Amino acid sequence: xxxxxxxxxxxxxxxxxxxxxxxxxxxxAVPTAFRIGFGxxxxxxxxxxxxxxxxxxxxxxxxxxxxxxxFWWLLLVLLAITGxxxxxxxxxxxxxxxKSIVDARTNVLQIQRSLxxxxxxxxxxxxxxxxxxxxxxxxxxEPVVVEHRADPSRLKTYLSKxxxxxxxxxxxxxxxxxxxxxxxCMFASDYFDSEGRxxxxxxxxxxxxxxxxxxxxxxxxxxxxxVFSYH
Amino acid sequence: MLERGFAEFVLFVTxxxxxxxxxxxxxxxxxxxxxxxxxxESILLGVAMDLAQLLTAAVSPERDLPKLDHPVPEPSxxxxxxxxxxxxxxxxxxxxxxxxxxxxxFVLDDSGDRRVQALVDAAPFRVVRRLDxxxxxxxxxxxxxxxxxxxxxxxxxxxxxxxxxxDFVEQLLRYAEHPSNRDVAVFNSLPVCWNTASPFPxxxxxxxxxxxxxxxxxxxxxxxxFSTGHNxxxxxxxxxxxxxxDERFVAEDIALTLRLIRGGYTSRLVNLxxxxxxxxxxxxxxxxxxxxxxxxxxxxxxxxxxxxxxLRYQMFRQTWFYLMFFFYPLTALLAAWGMRSTAPHPGTLSxxxxxxAVLIASIPLIPALxxxxxxxxxxxxxxxxxxxxxxxxxIAWYAMLSVCAAQLVAAMDxxxxxxxxxxxxxxxHLTTIVAHHWHLIxxxxxxxxxxxxxxxxxxxxxxxxxxxxxxxxxxxxxHGTTREAGDVAQ
Numbered sequence: 001x002x003x004x005x006x007x008x009x010x011x012x013x014x015x016x017x018x019x020x021x022x023x024x025x026x027x028x029a030v031p032t033a034f035r036i037g038f039g040x041x042x043x044x045x046x047x048x049x050x051x052x053x054x055x056x057x058x059x060x061x062x063x064x065x066x067x068x069x070x071f072w073w074l075l076l077v078l079l080a081i082t083g084x085x086x087x088x089x090x091x092x093x094x095x096x097x098x099k100s101i102v103d104a105r106t107n108v109l110q111i112q113r114s115l116x117x118x119x120x121x122x123x124x125x126x127x128x129x130x131x132x133x134x135x136x137x138x139x140x141x142e143p144v145v146v147e148h149r150a151d152p153s154r155l156k157t158y159l160s161k162x163x164x165x166x167x168x169x170x171x172x173x174x175x176x177x178x179x180x181x182x183x184x185c186m187f188a189s190d191y192f193d194s195e196g197r198x199x200x201x202x203x204x205x206x207x208x209x210x211x212x213x214x215x216x217x218x219x220x221x222x223x224x225x226x227v228f229s230y231h
Numbered sequence: 232m233l234e235r236g237f238a239e240f241v242l243f244v245t246x247x248x249x250x251x252x253x254x255x256x257x258x259x260x261x262x263x264x265x266x267x268x269x270x271x272e273s274i275l276l277g278v279a280m281d282l283a284q285l286l287t288a289a290v291s292p293e294r295d296l297p298k299l300d301h302p303v304p305e306p307s308x309x310x311x312x313x314x315x316x317x318x319x320x321x322x323x324x325x326x327x328x329x330x331x332x333x334x335x336x337f338v339l340d341d342s343g344d345r346r347v348q349a350l351v352d353a354a355p356f357r358v359v360r361r362l363d364x365x366x367x368x369x370x371x372x373x374x375x376x377x378x379x380x381x382x383x384x385x386x387x388x389x390x391x392x393x394x395x396x397x398d399f400v401e402q403l404l405r406y407a408e409h410p411s412n413r414d415v416a417v418f419n420s421l422p423v424c425w426n427t428a429s430p431f432p433x434x435x436x437x438x439x440x441x442x443x444x445x446x447x448x449x450x451x452x453x454x455x456x457f458s459t460g461h462n463x464x465x466x467x468x469x470x471x472x473x474x475x476x477d478e479r480f481v482a483e484d485i486a487l488t489l490r491l492i493r494g495g496y497t498s499r500l501v502n503l504x505x506x507x508x509x510x511x512x513x514x515x516x517x518x519x520x521x522x523x524x525x526x527x528x529x530x531x532x533x534x535x536x537x538x539x540x541x542l543r544y545q546m547f548r549q550t551w552f553y554l555m556f557f558f559y560p561l562t563a564l565l566a567a568w569g570m571r572s573t574a575p576h577p578g579t580l581s582x583x584x585x586x587x588a589v590l591i592a593s594i595p596l597i598p599a600l601x602x603x604x605x606x607x608x609x610x611x612x613x614x615x616x617x618x619x620x621x622x623x624x625x626i627a628w629y630a631m632l633s634v635c636a637a638q639l640v641a642a643m644d645x646x647x648x649x650x651x652x653x654x655x656x657x658x659x660h661l662t663t664i665v666a667h668h669w670h671l672i673x674x675x676x677x678x679x680x681x682x683x684x685x686x687x688x689x690x691x692x693x694x695x696x697x698x699x700x701x702x703x704x705x706x707x708x709x710h711g712t713t714r715e716a717g718d719v720a721q
Contacts, residue, residue, distance in 0.1 A: 063642040089255035
């Protein structure tokens with residue numbers, strides 16, 4: 001028999017911390033910085049207390065595999081339905097598509113031409129109403145710094161440094177950056193102007209980094225996540 | 232040939248397909264992150280299961296097992312009253328009045344508490360004890376089976392809180408001795424809560440008639456049902472033929488059902504009621520919930536060969552019910568930390584946004600609302616029904632972390648300690664309720680830190696956020712005026 005020798009109690013605590021950290025490291029709810037921290041902790045615990053940790057990991061893997069083994073046919077059905085639901089949602093869901101492109105264009109600085117061909121790493125958002133400390137995030141992007149008070153001369157400075165610059169509508173209370181998954185639309189910034197109109201700026205990666213204003217609309221249907229940035 | 236009980240599964244798939252495909256485009260903007268979509272699908276999965284069960288029951292007539300129309304005095308029956316430091320004096324006093332002539336009564340006492348042992352010894356029944364508690368309840372019954380099992384045709388398993396009618400055994404035997412039921416090894420009864428004097432157990436069990444109504448229409452359409460573990464009659468030969476109870480699992484009832492199915496037997500429901508006690512307070516309730524959740528995870532490691540698809544679906548439903556406890560903290564964490572936001576401009580916060588948030592939070596209420604006419608027809612008032620639903624939701628928020636932890640431990644450790652449900656009354660204070668689940672405090676503080684950097688989200692999550700925050704208060708409130716009661720069973 002290859003029985004493992006008994007271990008001191010403190011190792012159980014280490015194993016608990018390690019297991020919790022591992023869960024934290026893979027949990028989607030946890031921000032990236034925390035995830036890295038959790039992951040490192042889990043690795044440390046794995047080194048310190050390999051027996052307990054490995055045993056637990058093995059057991060949980062067995063439990064999950066048993067679950068899949070018993071219900072694989074049902075999980076396949078559910079996965080197919082969920083996948084179809086996701087596709088339908090992405091295709092037919094409410095995209096808050098602007099109806100009046102002209103209105104928005106009149107409100108937004110035309111900068112598409114200036115941005116063509118730039119190596120985009122950081123998006124700088126110039127907002128007249130945003131606080132200097134505001135930061136918004138987008139998946140796979142550096143934090144976006146919101147500059148207080150838009151200034152055309154500064155805009156040129158940023159452009160000359162290779163930054164991607166977007167400016168929201170005058171009087172906009174807040175802005176946010178979102179990543180889109182559908183079609184060419186990869187990156188967008190939504191704003192509400194002073195009259196509560198919804199304005200969307202889209203960055204189309206396949207168009208060599210153009211910022212495209214796609215318009216505004218009356219918020220008759222207000223999206224449930226109005227001013228969030230997702231990460 | 233489709234399996235019996237396949238209709239519910241087909242209806243579930245249909246309901247889920249309709250809900251999962253049509254709801255997200257109506258409710259979610261495509262810009263919403265994928266995890267919100269997945270969470271919505273998870274809610275819809277639970278709703279579809281509930282709907283399928285309710286709709287199938289609504290169109291199905293009652294289905295009882297065939298039974299003889301006369302008493303059957305010949306079979307010998309042992310009534311096993313199982314105690315493990317949790318004797319309930321009312322139940323003990325109600326034992327020993329069975330009208331069936333060939334009934335013997337055994338108290339299988341696994342208690343370590345001397346006071347409980349003395350209480351059991353004082354009762355005029357034959358007491359069987361063993362040297363250790365190996366195999367928990369399964370081990371206890373197997374011990375009795377080895378000593379006395381061969382002398383009885385049937386044995387009735389009662390828990391320490393079971394109270395059955397005097398003709399319970401006699402009635403069960405009419406089912407058991409019917410020639411059509413030869414392959415039935417376990418005859419399960421319908422539960423009825425008897426300790427309804429206290430508001431907490433009364434409200435917790437208020438929906439039992441609804442569950443019984445549905446079970447009477449659905450259970451016997453399945454190839455077999457899972458044994459309920461107590462208040463059920465077992466055919467001794469069948470249980471011995473499959474090697475007795477499986478001592479490796481805390482859920483000895485499900486494990487036995489699996490063995491019986493492999494041995495060619497079934498477990499069935501009969502239209503007889505038997506009394507059981509609901510936990511007197513939330514601590515005991517949560518403890519039981521934790522154990523049930525953990526043993527549901529544990530039983531996944533059992534041998535499920537030969538088990539039909541529809542029965543596996545029933546098991547999946549049960550597993551999903553407990554897995555959904557992860558939904559509460561996960562949603563809260565994702566809402567708080569999964570995004571960033573600044574406070575919305577007053578002009579942008581429309582009433583439709585609030586209405587939308589309420590709508591999403593209301594989705595799980597759909598099956599609950601559909602059951603209201605049924606509740607009324609079964610004599611349950613709307614007020615009581617609503618209170619019961621709120622109590623269960625409050626308990627779910629209150630116990631979410633510990634139930635999740637119990638499942639994780641069961642998934643990671645392989646084995647977990649069997650915790651007997653506390654049957655005693657005890658004093659309930661708001662401070663003890665909060666202190667008992669103190670880990671909710673750092674959890675909510677962590678959420679608060681997330682919401683500090685995500686200022687807009689609490690507005691769209693106001694419904695569940697408020698509910699989660701006041702859950703301990705609601706739980707306290709539902710204990711009613713008896714919450715100050717002392718330990719009467721000591």
